[in-house]
Amino acid sequence: MEKMNGVIFFCLCLWSLSGVFGSEFVSVMEGDSVTLSVSLTESQIKEGIAWKFGLKDVRIAGVMREDNDVRLFDDKPDGRFRDRLKLNKHSGSLTITDTSITHTGLYKIFNTKTNTKLKTFNITVYARLPVPVISKDSSQSSSSRKSRKNYHEYEESSKCVLLCSVLNVRDVSLSWYKGNSLLSSISVSDQSSISLHLEVDYQDNNTYSCVLNNNIVNQTQYFNINEVCQSCSAFCCCGFTEAVIRLVASALVGVATVAILVYDIRSG
Structure with missing residues (x-):
């Protein structure tokens, strides 16, 4: 009996930890769209679902249990989701368009009838990179x-x-x-x-x-x-002495050239 209780306790621990470590991690580039995919049954949809964002579980979208209609609360918590949410009422999947880094965080989907968490997503939105x-x-x-x-x-x-x-x-x-x-x-x-x-x-x-x-x-x-x-130039790529020698040599060549020209003119 004690062994059986131990097994049950161990299973309950695993079940509780799955809600903590069972998040699906998603990465997306800023400006792209991302879909948080779930495959809910028709009965789960009819019971009502709610998508919540952040540590405070702010509701941003859902399918109402009363009329089975999609509702978007995209002005919450601060307007960052405005005109960026799409909810598939048949599968329960949520799409965020034109993402920004402010959309980084936790996303959870709940069954509103039982207030049971169905799945958790951990999204990281990366800013586009500049060229070095x-x-x-x-x-x-x-x-x-x-x-x-x-x-x-x-x-x-x-x-x-x-x-x-x-x-x-x-x-x-x-x-x-x-x-x-x-x-x-x-x-x-x-x-x-x-x-x-x-x-x-x-x-x-x-x-x-x-x-x-x-x-x-x-x-x-x-x-x-x-x-x-x-x-660099020839003057800075060589030593000081070598640079002076090169300059003097260039000057001598110039003087010699002028002398030859003068001689040719006079000889002519």
Whole structure:
């Protein structure tokens, strides 16, 4: 008898927990429609059903037991569902059109005659993702300086520092990829702006991309190293001494060219 009572108690626990952990999780992109599908019997519909939203169980739609007619309470709780609800009176399924992030939350369907919860949905509406922006980060310049006696010699590093950034996003990850290999990643849950650095060689011919993603979609931005990491002029890419020598050599060539022209004119 004690074993039988234990089995009954265990089954009752499972039944009660199913209402807590038995939610169906649904993800949808902002602006899309989503249908909360249920397959109720004709008798269940006739007994009346009510769709409720949020932790406070605010009624937003239902089929009335009195006249078996569909009623929409789309002005509740604050007008976020206005002109966005469709209820199928034959199956009991509820459709939300033109979703926004304010529609994220719990949705429950009840039998109004017995006040029994029939099913629970947990919806997450994700905002559409912007395309990441890739730029050269001059503030992270990797040039080095060496001093020699009374002058400085500048040596420009062969590294280019890139910055991938996005503004005003939440529940996303931002990642750098080299081909299909993940190099680095950062995630945020609260609304914020995020950025991620990457250092590459000016002569690197590999394919790099910055990817912004959530649980549904991603936005990828590829970059051309020759466009983003433009090489500097000859003066800054070489040492100070070498630059002076090049300038003097150019000047001498110019003087020689002028002298030859003058000589040719006089000889003529």
